[in-house]
Amino acid sequence: MGGTKKSIGVSYIINTTLVVLLFFVLLIFINTGVIGRYNTQVLTLVCINIILAVSLNLVTGVLGQLVLGHAGFMLVGAYASALFTKNIGLPLSISFPISLLLGGLLAALFGVVIGIPALRLRGDYLAIITLGFGEIIRVVSYNLEITNGAKALSGIKSLSNRQNPSPMFIYAFLIAVFIIVILFTFGRSRHGRAVISIREDEIASESMGINTIYYKLFVFVFAAFIAGVAGGIFAHNYGTIDPAKFDFNRSVEILIMVVLGGMGSITGSIISAGSLTILSEKLRDFSQYRMILYSVILIIVMLFRPSGLLGRYEISVPKILRYIKKRSSNKKVPPEAREE
Amino acid sequence: MDFTTHVINGLGLGSIYALVALGYSMVYGIVQLINFAHGDIIMVGGYSVYLIMVMNGLPAWIAIPASLIICAVMGMLIERIAYHRLLVHNAARISLLITALGVSMFLQNSFMLLFGSEPKAMSIFDSQPINLGSLVLDFSTLLNISVSVVMMIGLQLLVNKTKIGKAMQATSEDAGAAKLMGINTNNVVLFTFAVGSALAAVGAVLYCNTYPQIKPDMGNLLGLKAFVAAVLGGIGSIPGAMLGGYALGVAESLTKAYISTRLTDAIVFSILILMLLVKPTGLMGKNRKEKV
Numbered sequence: 010m011g012g013t014k015k016s017i018g019v020s021y022i023i024n025t026t027l028v029v030l031l032f033f034v035l036l037i038f039i040n041t042g043v044i045g046r047y048n049t050q051v052l053t054l055v056c057i058n059i060i061l062a063v064s065l066n067l068v069t070g071v072l073g074q075l076v077l078g079h080a081g082f083m084l085v086g087a088y089a090s091a092l093f094t095k096n097i098g099l100p101l102s103i104s105f106p107i108s109l110l111l112g113g114l115l116a117a118l119f120g121v122v123i124g125i126p127a128l129r130l131r132g133d134y135l136a137i138i139t140l141g142f143g144e145i146i147r148v149v150s151y152n153l154e155i156t157n158g159a160k161a162l163s164g165i166k167s168l169s170n171r172q173n174p175s176p177m178f179i180y181a182f183l184i185a186v187f188i189i190v191i192l193f194t195f196g197r198s199r200h201g202r203a204v205i206s207i208r209e210d211e212i213a214s215e216s217m218g219i220n221t222i223y224y225k226l227f228v229f230v231f232a233a234f235i236a237g238v239a240g241g242i243f244a245h246n247y248g249t250i251d252p253a254k255f256d257f258n259r260s261v262e263i264l265i266m267v268v269l270g271g272m273g274s275i276t277g278s279i280i281s282a283g284s285l286t287i288l289s290e291k292l293r294d295f296s297q298y299r300m301i302l303y304s305v306i307l308i309i310v311m312l313f314r315p316s317g318l319l320g321r322y323e324i325s326v327p328k329i330l331r332y333i334k335k336r337s338s339n340k341k342v343p344p345e346a347r348e349e
Numbered sequence: 350m351d352f353t354t355h356v357i358n359g360l361g362l363g364s365i366y367a368l369v370a371l372g373y374s375m376v377y378g379i380v381q382l383i384n385f386a387h388g389d390i391i392m393v394g395g396y397s398v399y400l401i402m403v404m405n406g407l408p409a410w411i412a413i414p415a416s417l418i419i420c421a422v423m424g425m426l427i428e429r430i431a432y433h434r435l436l437v438h439n440a441a442r443i444s445l446l447i448t449a450l451g452v453s454m455f456l457q458n459s460f461m462l463l464f465g466s467e468p469k470a471m472s473i474f475d476s477q478p479i480n481l482g483s484l485v486l487d488f489s490t491l492l493n494i495s496v497s498v499v500m501m502i503g504l505q506l507l508v509n510k511t512k513i514g515k516a517m518q519a520t521s522e523d524a525g526a527a528k529l530m531g532i533n534t535n536n537v538v539l540f541t542f543a544v545g546s547a548l549a550a551v552g553a554v555l556y557c558n559t560y561p562q563i564k565p566d567m568g569n570l571l572g573l574k575a576f577v578a579a580v581l582g583g584i585g586s587i588p589g590a591m592l593g594g595y596a597l598g599v600a601e602s603l604t605k606a607y608i609s610t611r612l613t614d615a616i617v618f619s620i621l622i623l624m625l626l627v628k629p630t631g632l633m634g635k636n637r638k639e640k641v
Contacts, residue, residue, distance in 0.1 A: 126625040307451030
């Protein structure tokens with residue numbers, strides 16, 4: 010980890026350049042029409058799923074608590090922000106960011122309500138309570154007037170249109186980058202280390218003076234907030250939402266991304282979220298086999314590599330570059346570029 | 350319909366929850382695992398009765414024991430294939446939970462593929478209303494209550510009077526010490542899964558008899574509510590699971606009658622949250638001290 014101050018500075022420069030480069034390349038492709046409207050939507054969905062996966066990774070990977078209702082928080086955020094932009098009457102460029110914040114806050118509120126009873130206790134109550142929450146919030150939104158019941162809530166305006174296809178993608182991409190940066194810095198802060206210590210041994214960390222309930226609740230509510238924001242982007246990306254879009258299977262899909270990428274690895278979550286999203290869009294014809302495949306993958310990964318494919322490793326481009334440099338100065342062929 | 354009828358109907362419904370909750374509670378007591386796949390065992394039980402009775406036309410007295418056996422074998426298979434490796438290696442609990450979730454999803458989605466996702470109609474016994482003085486009750490309600498009471502008495506006898514039952518108690522108390530005393534804890538765990546799954550099959554038969562249809566995701570909500578019942582009564586305790594099941598059934602029936610039919614599930618769920626806030630060990634749960 011780490012290295013000298015200078016090498017850390019170099020790492021920041023390399024990472025920032027790469028992200029900016031990726032952003033502008035994609036943006037140019039979208040605006041010139043190389044990436045069509047459908048594929049832009051898929052790319053936006055990739056960003057949304059990355060946001061969801063890294064936020065779930067924070068709770069399930071870093072804190073070590075299983076959450077099975079992430080789609081429920083997403084639902085809350087999606088409906089809250091969609092109803093806000095539909096009814097407030099402000100121009101969308103102003104109301105959309107506010108609505109995202111609002112959706113996130115409402116999801117966080119639900120997180121507090123169900124987090125307090127579940128996280129005060131040791132054990133697996135959070136899993137079952139969030140599972141129940143996800144199911145119940147879906148059933149309730151089927152029956153409410155304001156969510157338009159089982160009929161989809163449609164006519165949600167999108168910032169993107171035929172002339173200007175990129176705004177939704179820009180929002181999703183920038184929010185994703187912002188959240189990833191926050192999570193990386195959080196993970197390396199004193200608070201992040203406290204959270205990791207809770208995962209390793211709750212009793213020991215409590216006796217070291219860490220307020221475990223506070224940290225568990227904070228992380229869970231923060232993840233709920235992020236899921237709410239992602240739900241808001243999701244609603245405006247598609248223009249139509251109905252409760253069935255946020256069912257248990259979606260929660261499981263997000264969980265698969267985290268488990269497969271590696272529990273505790275942010276870059277792992279990003280990579281698996283990106284590839285699984287694109288894969289499931291391309292393999293729509295086999296969607297009935299998808300869930301069976303997912304479940305088998307879950308079981309096998311848990312049985313033979315319980316920490317996920319990447320474990321807690323983070324892939325880092327600067328490290329790979331340094332590795333290659335070291336190898337080539339030793340006059341050797343650079344091997345596979347994946348390393349701690 | 351008066352108050353007494355609602356309460357008795359609630360007890361009938363609660364009996365099913367209680368039978369399923371017993372399985373959750375027993376497995377949790379032995380290996381501290383929330384077995385997500387338990388709800389889907391109910392579904393397997395329902396479909397095996399459907400397969401034998403409706404598709405092959407065999408009588409109920411063959412179908413019911415057969416479904417009990419199928420579920421018990423299924424429970425043991427799940428334990429051996431999915432959980433055993435993790436239990437033996439003392440894996441992190443989150444791995445066990447995710448595996449259990451994977452098993453549940455696998456069962457549900459493969460049955461959806463095999464039988465289709467649309468509900469299938471099925472009735473097991475002819476249900477006729479029975480008049481008891483001023484009360485008019487369904488035959489199925491009375492059947493549910495009496496079967497659940499018989500099952501609980503049987504289970505209590507099994508756990509307290511037989512050798513394997515005492516081995517179960519010892520394993521749940523302290524698995525390491527039980528092993529030192531010469532108890533084959535692996536077999537005890539296996540036996541617990543078998544008994545729990547067989548009870549789920551009984552629950553499945555009663556459920557299909559009361560609400561005559563089956564579908565692949567029927568285990569979801571039923572399993573969830575049964576888990577709520579198990580927590581309500583105190584997870585790990587057999588009389589607690591029964592009590593929790595009855596309480597939940599009555600609460601649900603009264604909510605349907607007097608408050609709202611649509612929000613029943615939400616209210617049942619808030620009961621769980623309230624219970625965890627007020628008394629997390631449940632009505633009859635023992636407060637276990639934590640040792641470092």
